[in-house]
Amino acid sequence: MLERAREILEAGPSAPREMMDALQESRLALERQREMAERRLLKTQNLQKAAEEKERHLEKKGRRLDREAERTVDEAMKELARRADPHLRALRNVPKALLGDFHALEEIVRGSVSKTTLANRRRDFIASLKKGDEVFVPRFDARCKIRKFIREEEKLVVMVGMMPMEVGYDEVAIGEE
Numbered sequence: 001m002l003e004r005a006r007e008i009l010e011a012g013p014s015a016p017r018e019m020m021d022a023l024q025e026s027r028l029a030l031e032r033q034r035e036m037a038e039r040r041l042l043k044t045q046n047l048q049k050a051a052e053e054k055e056r057h058l059e060k061k062g063r064r065l066d067r068e069a070e071r072t073v074d075e076a077m078k079e080l081a082r083r084a085d086p087h088l089r090a091l092r093n094v095p096k097a098l099l100g101d102f103h104a105l106e107e108i109v110r111g112s113v114s115k116t117t118l119a120n121r122r123r124d125f126i127a128s129l130k131k132g133d134e135v136f137v138p139r140f141d142a143r144c145k146i147r148k149f150i151r152e153e154e155k156l157v158v159m160v161g162m163m164p165m166e167v168g169y170d171e172v173a174i175g176e177e
Contacts, residue, residue: 074118078170081113118174125174126156136173140165 088109094102113119129135134143137158144158144165154169 070116070118070121074116074170077113077116077119081109084109119170122169122172122174123154126169126172137167137171138173139167139171 088102088106091102091105126135129146131146131148133146135146135156135158136142137144137160140160142160144160144167146156147159147164148157150157150166155166156169156172157164157166159165
């Protein structure tokens with residue numbers, strides 16, 4: 001230690017001052033780097049929050065678009081069934097040789113309608129219900145109490161006020177309205 005002290009003293013009176021200046025300069029440089037690191041961390045945190053918010057927004061939008069697509073497909077399939085129904089009824093009296101083809105065509109039309117994602121979800125929803133539960137029926141713009149299930153025809157008898165009305169599963173809104 002004495003040797004080091006001698007070297008500093010021999011270097012002249014400016015050596016301790018130079019060391020102090022160098023230390024001060026290093027301290028300031030470290031302080032600037034710390035501040036810069038803090039700013040970068042804050043910016044990164046803000047970017048992460050923005051990205052998470054964007055992800056939530058896109059997921060919500062995706063779910064909404066999925067529901068809209070399901071409704072569009074469901075409505076298109078119902079329209080197909082509605083338009084095909086009179087023709088299918090007219091063909092019920094086909095000769096026996098063509099009866100198998102008629103039933104196959106009828107199954108294709110009716111089966112396609114009943115296999116949409118929305119139709120499956122609606123059936124699952126209705127399967128979870130019991131007599132006395134209430135469902136929203138948009139056609140009546142009302143919550144209606146279930147009086148009876150006609151499962152083989154995929155229909156319900158609901159009370160609209162004091163009047164019992166028969167509605168198809170596809171007329172019942174899924175979930176709460």
